[in-house]
Amino acid sequence: MTQENNNQDKIQINIWKDFFKYLKPYKLEFGILALMMICLGILDSVFPLMTKYAIDNFIEKNTLAGIEKFGFVYFSAVIALSLTVYLFISLAGKLETKMAYDIRRIGFEKLQLLPLSYYDDKAVGWLMARMTSDIGRLSETISWSLVDLAWGFSMMTAVTIAMIKLNFKLALITLSVIPILAVISFYFQKKILKAQRDVRKINSKITAAYNEDIQGAKTTKTLVREDINLQEFSEITTSMRDKSIRATVISSVYLPIILTLGSIGTALALNYGGKGVLLGAISYGTLVAFISYTAQFYEPVRQIAVIFAELQAAQASAERVFSLLNEVPAIIDSGEVKEKYGDLLNPKRELWPEIKGAIEFKNVSFSYKTGETILDNFNLKVKSGETIALVGETGSGKSTIVNLFCRFYEPTSGEILIDGINYKDMPQNWIHENLGYVLQAPHLFSGTIKENIKYGNLNATDEEIIAASKLVDAHSFIMDTEKGYDTEVGEGGGLLSTGQKQLISFARAVVRNPRLFVLDEATSSIDTETEKIIQDAIHKVLDGRTSFVIAHRLSTIRNADRILVIRNGKIEEAGNHKELIKKKGYYYNLYTNQFIEEKSMDVLG
Structure with missing residues (x-):
């Protein structure tokens, strides 16, 4: 699993700049929300002034003259405050949902565009955590917390102005704790951010552990690993607990400090303000207003402290989300190719030359990111319609040759030509839409048999689906099922046998009517009877198509035009x-040993 950078300990401006690019469609909504929060802050700051007015004009003077007008203004302010809060909650909730939807859609699109090499060192849980919990945390924090900041700062500004207007000296005394608060906040933000990064990192490991244990349930049972898996998972969750407690403790220490400083500010206001009332320097209403203002001033300070902690957690999530969204694919089409032939999502198929199937590896070398060299100056010419079988030990380079041919990876040096054209001069779809690929372990999607076959060609008619199924001898077993082509296959094809899944995946490849074909150990996981069925289908399907066959069972490739032993x-x-x-x-030697082994197994029944 890829390692994450966990060394930074402060707010990263570039991360938030990246995020604000995705907020452009919501500029108006954010503007309205910010305006609402500013209005809310100003409205909140008005009520202590109204309290001061009531004390000085009604209580101190012991009169009710003008109270009707005062009551109307006060009631109007309450209505305006309530309406603003309602509109804010409604709009912020919608904004949170829309942002999460858009970022997940962009993230899913990105995953479709990234080449296979991206997934080499990425665990499923690592990706799932980004697409679910991290995006959820990010959208929630942005839609609520950032606009809360607008409220907090606008209210603090309004309260500060009001306090200074009421009594400049008392205002300075009351706000004297602010510099101390700033220093403490700066110190704690580093601690909180580091703790939140650790929590989000371990959260990925937990998601990955869930995924692996669920997918590997059968292996766990057969190897009796239940207690070991539980122990390993307990270690991860224990680490998650400890890191979460640490993050919570740091935040919980920070907030009481803020509250204490706020209380000190209130105490200063009471002490010096009380003396001012006794000396007649300030009115009783002004003192009550100041006490209210100190409480109001430090409430947004406390809220900003909470928001600040949430932003630390959100930045940890943002870093992880944008590490995915900003990933530069290892395989990209050049600007000239995109302009002329379109890209993965907007292809200009009418301009693509038809593939006949002549393939040439020309001085091809390939190394993985780790630096391990697999191919060195590899050369191969394949005629159109020729079937090439690849044989060799594990790690000899067979799959690498096929992956390069399919442009799942690209050569480190050298060229791969298709019909004399360097495939880098064409869009990736040019090959992929002309490619039929059958894997050793076929993957079916939840849905019916028909839907899974049609997945290979969404425009395929029922007649074409049936014809493809008959060509690979899958039609008979499909018709023996309860609902025929409308039979559900279950998640991952779990309701079908391995042989049945393989036949359906074969039909799915055939219904594309591809010019290029790859069979990657397509018969190694099935029984002998199904293998014979597929072998017959292979001869029919590969006829006239350029194909590469990686085979463990050598009986599958006896009719190949050429067999290459790769070492x-x-x-x-x-x-x-x-x-x-x-x-x-x-x-x-390989063939005779395998032949003897198979015949021995036949004799033994």
């Missing part, structure tokens, strides 16, 4: 089945 990224032997048997080299 250490190089072609050690090449020829058809008969030619390689005559050479009595690596392929001969």
